[in-house]
Amino acid sequence: MTRALRTARNGTILTFVLAGLLCGTFTVRVPALAERLRLPESSVGLVLLLWGIGALVTMQLMRLVMARVGSRGVLRAAAPLSAASLGLVAVAPSFPVLLIAAMIFGMAFGALDVAMSAQGSTVERAYDRPLMSGMHAGWCVGAISAGLLGTAAIATGLSFTAHLLIVALASLPASVALSRTYLPDAASGNAPEGRRGRLPAVVYLLGAVMFAAFMVEGVVADWNGLYLIGTLRAPEALAALGYPVFEAGMLVARLRGDRLRGRYGARRLIVFSGGATAVAFLAVIAAPSAPVAVAGMFLIGLSVATISPMTVSLAGTATADPGPAIAQAGAMGYAGLLLGPVVIGFLSAAASLRAAMGTAVVLGVLIAVAARFLPSSRTAPAERPAPAEEQLQLAA
Secondary structure: OOOOHHHHHHHHHHHHHHHHHHHHHHOOHHHHHHHHHHOHHHHHHHHHHHHHHHHHHHHHHHHHHHHHHHHHHHHHHHHHHHHHHHHHHHHOOHHHHHHHHHHHHHHHHHHHHHHHHHHHHHHHHHOOOHHHOOOHHHHHHHHHHHHHHHHHHHHHOOOHHHHHHHHHHHHHHHHHOOOOOOOOOOOOOOOOHHOOOOOOHHHHHHHHHHHHHHHHHHHHHHHHHHHHHHHHHHHHHOOOOOOHHHHHHHHHHHHHHHHHHHHHHHHHHHHHHHHHHHHHHHHHHHHOOOHHHHHHHHHHHHHHHHHHOOOOOOOHHHOOOHHHHHHHHHHHHHHHHHHHHHHHHHHHOOOHHHHHHHHHHHHHHHHHHHHOOOOOOHHHOOOOOOOOOOOOOOOO
16 A cells, blocks of 8 residues: 555545535534624525535536546645635625625535545545545544534634634645645546446436435434424524534444445445434434434434445446546435425425424435445445544544
């Protein structure tokens, strides 16, 4: 194993950490953003929608861009642009300017998200063993760090603008430094399937699985607090623990995910994870009290955590050049992340929030069923499972 490979692996993991930090920082300070510009909930929803649309647009464009320049070329531009555009969101003086800044941030972040997954696939291929789940654990580290830093910023009275600017200014040089660690894509510049023809059908099946998994994650991220407070009458302090507990479960599972995939294979693990997600969400819906439901959030995180990393990894092996396939599957996944909260909101208005969250149970079952149609040749156990101590190396 060469030093360049270890450096590339650590650099990719740290890029996931950086992405989780940037996205988490934006998310955790949304209430402060609304207060700063005196925005109603509908306007905040429009800001988040434009951020998501920007990310989706860029993800579709990445099918063409990465077929030409590869993930390394995209990352060298997208990571610094994501940090800089978070700074634009921080200083936006009015609602119209904020909408533009949010869409630019979403576009830059969409490119970053796809490219770092494609770079992870390149590194994984070079190692010839499962690594993607451990890389996605880096995202959890970044998101949890963003939550902790956000809590500290709120406790100390740090303004929305100052908080985001500090994170953006610290992330900008970090993203430039990380750009030196990436590997060139083996097939960048000559992958005709990304430019001239339709991608293999398995890519769209993987995208559908990722759509369902991201929709489950979106339900937890956007509705768990309201469910705990409104349905189970939890105090605000307890309800605030729901999402961090969920992310903690995700982190634990992703640290073990590559080893489990190496032992059981991706198809069997996705089938099991889908079923476990359905059971865990059913337990949360049936929980008699808020503390039990919060504990259930940890189980949901454990269950759903490895699905999206494995679908990304499998999409990266579906074609000679992983970039276009990962871009397509990722765009389908983000569509689920955007659609999930909307569907739950509509169903909760028509019935109840408890009943609406049953959608996630159905999604878990659908994941388990869809995974059975994945080709076993691409999901078999790796010959050399990664040792546990190498799952998450955050420093060279």
